[in-house]
Amino acid sequence: MTLLALKEDRPTPKAVYNWRVYACAAVSSFASCMIGYDSAFIGTTLALPSFTKEFDFSSYDPDDLALLQANIVSVYQAGAFFGSLFAYCTSHFLGRRKSLFVFAAVFLLGAGIMLAASAERGLAPILAGRVLAGIGVGGASNMVPIYISELAPPAVRGRLVGIYELGWQIGGLVGFWINYGVNTTLAPTRSQWMIPFAVQLIPGGLLLIGVFWIKESPRWLFANGRREEAMKILCWIRNLEPTDQYILEEVKYIDRDIERFERDVGKGFWKPFLALKQPKVQWRFFLGGMLFLLQNGSGINAINYYSPTVFRSIGITGTNTGFLTTGVFGVVKTVLTVIWLLWLVDHVGRRRMLFIGAAGGSLCMWFIGAYIKVAGSGSFSSSSSGGLSGGGIAAMFFFYLWTAFYTPSWNGTPWVVNSEMFDQNTRSLGQASASANNWFWNFVVSRFTPQMFLKMSYGVYFFFASLMILSIGFVFYFVPETKSIPLESMDRLFEIKPVRKANKVLMAELGMQEVGAAGAEDGSVSTVDEKARGHLERTERV
Incomplete structure (x- = not known):
């Protein structure tokens, strides 16, 4: 096999790898564009001079301001936590496609409410709107990986679910750069900070429109007795006739999987909860939660939401300099996500990338923390020059090197593994659990990061470095390689x-x-x- 050869579970017609399955994955991934944008733009928007002036941030003492900023950021994660759980209900009764429509509409409502904020009305519309937007992105973060994994041929499942991660990075790239753009080109008025909030409507609107084109998951239709519709959509997605051997085999595997779990677990809204009594099901729920705990323990969301604070701790000062550095961070993440998507995830594998990312990322975090300790640059003092010493330049290099290790490993791989390791009857509930875990730990990190930087300084980096070391042992002993395994064979894999x-x-x-x-x-x-x-x-x- 060459490096670019696909490892298939069985002979697969070339027609299966067609534009339709990629287009459905791309359209549904507009959801991740809105998630990525919302995760990225808020940190630098809170640092815009026009925003800080509008809401009189200068009147707050440091502890109160850190608490206010943490609340603005973290209510979004709180909403996403509940949204990811609500998605189990909508997925069961409405299906994957209609669920995406519901959560896109909720997100757009929240984004619209945020635009009502002003000095007179205060920050209440932003707080309320971010809760609703969080519910929307939480539900979408549950639905999209499930939807894509159920459409995907096994050999390219990682690549297709990776499109979801690519959408996240593209949204994040726009979010990181937009505030640099408005800060350098627009006067510091209300319009300056309103633009980043208004841009949220674009990916949400594209998802809402795209839902009318994409097809429902054939696996969900088979599981709900809608066989004729399921066969029609499956043949359309695979670009094969109903009598083709590949289609007949795939339907046989799906039917066998559904029959087995209806026999062992049962069919219905509450039956997957009863399946949690089984140790093998509990174990996969535990693995999904731990993967997202360790993902957030890498420090990524501390950087996503509070990038100006992070760069200031290294010694970067000046608003534009901090925004520019943050923008470069977004570029590095996006480029490396493309490499991960096109090659690494389906050829190098999930486990190996997680090992490399954790080991390399930990070393980088240890260096950055050591530099801040030695240089004493954790005081967040401001200067107009924004210059860096030689040690500061080295710290920046290791920060971007950490990004290079983290992005093609822990950034998207936990989403891929969680989207594929559950069986048909527990997949929606399992993904709801995994997404809720992601947003819960995301909330914890975003809520306490400002206080951590105030109290711990360089110790924050040592904390994240230690968690990345722990993740190596966890993956080695407990997480099997899921690359190229059919969804219907996941039970056997974990045995x-x-x-x-x-x-x-x-x-x-x-x-x-x-x-x-x-x-x-x-x-x-x-x-x-x-x-x-x-x-x-x-x-x-x-």
Whole structure:
């Protein structure tokens, strides 16, 4: 195999890798554009001179101002936490597509309310609007990875779910740069800070329009007894006829999976909750929550929401200089996300990227914290020059190097793993749990980051570095490689021990089944089975 070759679970017609499945993934990923933008723009908007003047930030003492900024940022995560849970209800009763419509509409309502804020009305519209926007993005963050993973052929599932992450980074890139643009080109008036808030309406509106074009998930339709509609959409997405062998096999796997879980778990809104009594289901819920705890423990959201504070701790001063540095951070993340999406996620694999990202990112965080400790630049003192010493330049280099390690690993990979590791009957509830965990830990980080920087200074970086080291051991011992595994085979993947060999063993088993079926057709079963068993034994030794 070449580096760019796809590892398939079974022979796959080229027609399956068509524009339709990519287009559905891209359109639904407008949701992640609005999530990424909202995560990125708020930190620098709070630092705009026009915004701080409008709401009289200078009258607050440092502790009260840190609390106010934390509340503005964190009510969004609180809303997203509940939105990700609400999505389980809408997904069960309405499906994936209509759920996206509902949450896009809620997001647009929240974004519109924020535009009513002013010096006379105060910050209440922004706080209320961010709660509603949070509900919208929380629900969308649950739905989009599930929707894409249920459409995707196994060999490119990571790439397609990665489009969701790419949308997040594109939204973030705009969010990081927009305040630099308005600060350098517009006078410091109310219009200056209103523009970043108004731009939220663009990705939300595009998602609302796009929902009318994309198709419902065939797996959801099969699970809800709408077989004729499901077959029609599945054939459209795969670009194959209903009689094609690939379609017949895929439908057989889906039916078998649905039948098994209706038998073992049962069908209905509450049945997946009853499935939580099973240790194997509890374990995957635990893994999903831990992946997002460790993702947020890397420090990424401290940087996303409070980038001016982070760069000031390194020694970057001056409003435009801080905005420019933040914008470059967004560019680096977006470029590396494209590389991750097109190659790394489906060729290097999930586990290996998580190892590399955690190890390299931890070393960078240790260096940045050590520099701040030695240089004493954690006081956040301002100067007009914005200049950096040689050590400060080195700290900036290691900050961007940390970005290079983190982005193609912990940034999007937890979303990919969570979107694919649950079975049909618990996938929606599992993704709701994973998304809620993401937003809960996101809330914790965003709520306490300002106070952490005030009290801990360089210790913040040591804290994040330590958590990244812990994540290496967690992934090695507990998280199997999910690359190229069909969704219907995930139960078997999590049964295989040791975890580090699970993917190779299961892929060999799937290959043995495929070869065995071919042998049964030409009468050479014994020879084929012997070769398949030999291949499996060699794989297990590896």
